[in-house]
Amino acid sequence: MNQSNNETKLCKKCGKQVPLNQINVRVNKGVRRQSNICKDCYNAHRRQKRREANIRKFMVDDSMKLQIHYKEIHPAHILAMEQSGIELIAEEEVFVKLLDYKDSWISNYGRAVSYYNGRYSFTRKKVNKDGEICYQLSRNVFDGRNWVWKKQVIEAWKLVVKEFIVNHDIANNICCWHKGNNKEDTYYRHLYPLNQYQYDAVRRYYEETRDDSEAYILDIMNSVNYRPDGWEPSHMRKSMFGIGYLGC
Numbered sequence: 001m002n003q004s005n006n007e008t009k010l011c012k013k014c015g016k017q018v019p020l021n022q023i024n025v026r027v028n029k030g031v032r033r034q035s036n037i038c039k040d041c042y043n044a045h046r047r048q049k050r051r052e053a054n055i056r057k058f059m060v061d062d063s064m065k066l067q068i069h070y071k072e073i074h075p076a077h078i079l080a081m082e083q084s085g086i087e088l089i090a091e092e093e094v095f096v097k098l099l100d101y102k103d104s105w106i107s108n109y110g111r112a113v114s115y116y117n118g119r120y121s122f123t124r125k126k127v128n129k130d131g132e133i134c135y136q137l138s139r140n141v142f143d144g145r146n147w148v149w150k151k152q153v154i155e156a157w158k159l160v161v162k163e164f165i166v167n168h169d170i171a172n173n174i175c176c177w178h179k180g181n182n183k184e185d186t187y188y189r190h191l192y193p194l195n196q197y198q199y200d201a202v203r204r205y206y207e208e209t210r211d212d213s214e215a216y217i218l219d220i221m222n223s224v225n226y227r228p229d230g231w232e233p234s235h236m237r238k239s240m241f242g243i244g245y246l247g248c
């Protein structure tokens with residue numbers, strides 16, 4: 001029989017008329033049967049089911065739950081206070097050397113110190129258009145030929161997060177929630193690096209309830225609803241020796 005090449009069938013899912021060879025075929029006990037949906041719809045359905053299953057697995061696996069962790073500071077990177085003449089804001093304040101910047105240190109309270117002309121002094125604070133405290137520091141950058149010092153303005157929270165806080169997603173956590181939405185507060189235990197979706201959720205909730213407890217922020221961090229674009233739950237499984245994961 002001479003079957004026409006442009007025969008089509010209606011997909012029950014997307015409602016499109018599609019060529020017969022684009023209709024999904026199911027094989028049951030060796031019998032091939034044309035189904036009512038197109039291949040695209042079938043594959044999309046399969047992907048969706050797999051993702052839902054992975055999310056369910058992710059939700060019940062406590063090893064994938066994020067916690068707030070702080071970094072251990074290498075003693076060799078801590079500024080010796082006796083010789084600096086700098087007065088501490090609190091007994092627990094420590095200044096840690098910023099390896100990418102020239103003769104500069106950041107403290108766990110977000111204060112920056114620089115060594116210049118034979119003495120240590122506080123780096124002047126600036127406030128950017130978002131209300132974030134910033135510092136202008138000389139960063140070691142490669143200009144294509146040489147490593148040179150280039151003046152750069154950087155937010156205090158970024159320096160504090162980098163030195164003191166375990167950041168679970170360096171690529172996507174471009175925002176920082178300051179406890180009480182107080183951007184002048186750059187004390188490390190009051191900073192939460194978040195992605196844009198998480199940050200917006202925390203801010204909305206805080207504006208409604210005045211609650212920004214660590215428990216709430218952790219809930220947002222662990223929710224599947226505020227993940228970065230392209231996030232795959234199966235990539236978060238700690239598949240490498242129970243520690244490493246693929247990530248995004």
Ligand SMILES: [Zn+2]
Nearest residue numbers: 011014038041
């Ligand atoms: Zn379809």
